[in-house]
Amino acid sequence: MAWRSLPRLRHILRESSGSSPSRIGLWFTESRRSVTYMPRPGDGAPRAVTLIPGDGIGPLVTGAVQQVMEAMHAPVFFETYEVHGDMATVPQEVIDSIRRNKVCLKGGLKTPVGGGVSSLNVQLRKELDLYASLVNCFNLPGLPTRHENVDIVVIRENTEGEYSGLEHEVVPGVVESLKVMTKFCSERIAKYAFEYAYLNNRKKVTAVHKANIMKLADGLFLESCREVATKYPGIKYNEIIVDNCCMQLVSKPEQFDVMVTPNLYGNLVANTAAGIAGGTGVMPGGNVGQDHAVFEQGASAGNVGNEKLVEQKKANPVALLLSSAMMLRHLQFPSFADRLETAVKRVIAEGNYRTKDLGGSSTTQEVVHAVTSQLD
Known part of the structure; x- marks a missing residue:
């Protein structure tokens, strides 16, 4: 972030050399950027992180992250809480922990299908105002895919749209569901996407919509x-x-750079992009807001796995390891983040240790050992 801002600052100061100090101060006030998921100032002290192992493969992959963090002596420690998708609500002590620590690492939480049971994932996003979901879908060297040069960031509005949960049965057999979108949230997610593109030297932002049919709701977003x-x-x-x-x-994914979407579309687009780039098991992501961030596997499809994966202990930990690298960078520990990302990419490139979804037969623990052996 700093290397991008410094030349611009020098240019402004040169142009302002004849200006009064008050004019320069005004420029700083007018151009101050809003907080995004990008790293915030930190003092380098060890940080507490709330950990939710979750359901299914969640405890396996979060356990993998804990082992790797310990092996690299990362300056973080975890406060672990048991939360499961069949609970009525997220326990208040968990919410309090995330509010206190500001950062959470989470395994998948199973969402019951139908039956009127609320998703705990959605509850967390609303309670903490995690208004932006960010999923980075990119080719990993050594992992063959149908398309090359894929590097897409999907930024999804995370609190409105079809996920508002405003639905009811008008009469038996007739259900009304409301898609709620506001100017405030649409502007907020758009600003986040452009700010992310600017800070990360991205060249293009694409807005995904259905305004030809939903003229008012998606029209407001556009x-x-x-x-x-x-x-x-x-x-x-x-x-x-x-x-x-x-x-x-699915035909030409390399044309996309940063994509900004309403809630439901973003879920579909992120999972599609993840499948194109190598699978949901290797794509990192997070849900972020003004004050809090929850990092988890980027694409949600199958994020709790199946019973066979759990029994055989062959869940893929790569996505959550890369998400934890994002978390380290967010916490202002970039050297640790770089070490972790480099180690994971080396293991993928060598191809000796891969789980079933990547064409191998390795266990979660074998992948963990391979990653720790690559740590510099």
């Missing part, structure tokens, strides 16, 4: 994206209808 785009002239902006987006993703 209006917000267009307004924010005018403030970032150095970043190319375009729009694509969600059904065409899916077709373009």
Whole structure:
């Protein structure tokens, strides 16, 4: 982030050399950027992180992260809480822990299908106002895929849309479900996407929508994206209808850079992009807000695995290991994040230790040992 800002600062100060100090101060006030998921100032002291192992393969992959963190002597320690998808609500002590620590690492939580049971994943996002979901889908060297040069960041609005949960049965056999979208949340996610693109030297932001049918709701989303785009002239902006987006993703994914989407579309787009780039088992991500961040496997499809994977202990820990590297960078420990990412990528590139979803037969523990042996 600093290398991008410094030349710009020098340029501004040169242009302002004849300006009064108050004018320079005004520039700093006007151009101050809002907080994004990017690293925030830290003092380097060890940090407490709330840990939710979750359901299914969750305890396996979160356990893998704990082992690797210990092996690299990362300056974090975990407060572990048992939370399961069949609970009525997220326990208050867990919410309090995340509010206190600001950061959480989470395994998958199973969401019951139907029956009126609320998703704990959605509860967490709403309770902590984790308004942005970020999933990075990219090719890993040594892992063959149908497409090359894929490096897509899907940024999804995380609190509104079809996930608002506002539905009821009007009369028996007739259910009404509301898709709620507001100007505030649409502008907030659009600004987040452009800010992320700017800070990470990305070239293009694509808004995914269905405004040709949902003219008011998705029209509001597009209006917000267009307004924010005018403030970032150095970043190319375009729009694509969600059904065409899916077709373009599976035929020419390298055309996409940063994608910003409403809630439901983002879930579908992120999982599609993850499948194209190598599978959900290797894609990192997180849910972030103004004050808190929850890091987890980026793409949600099958994130709790199946019983056979759990019994054989062959769950893929790569996605959560890369998500924990994102977490380390968020906590202002970039050297540890780089070490972890490098070690994971070396293991994937060598190809000797891969779980079943990547074409191998390794156990979770064998992958962990391989990663720890690659730590510099």
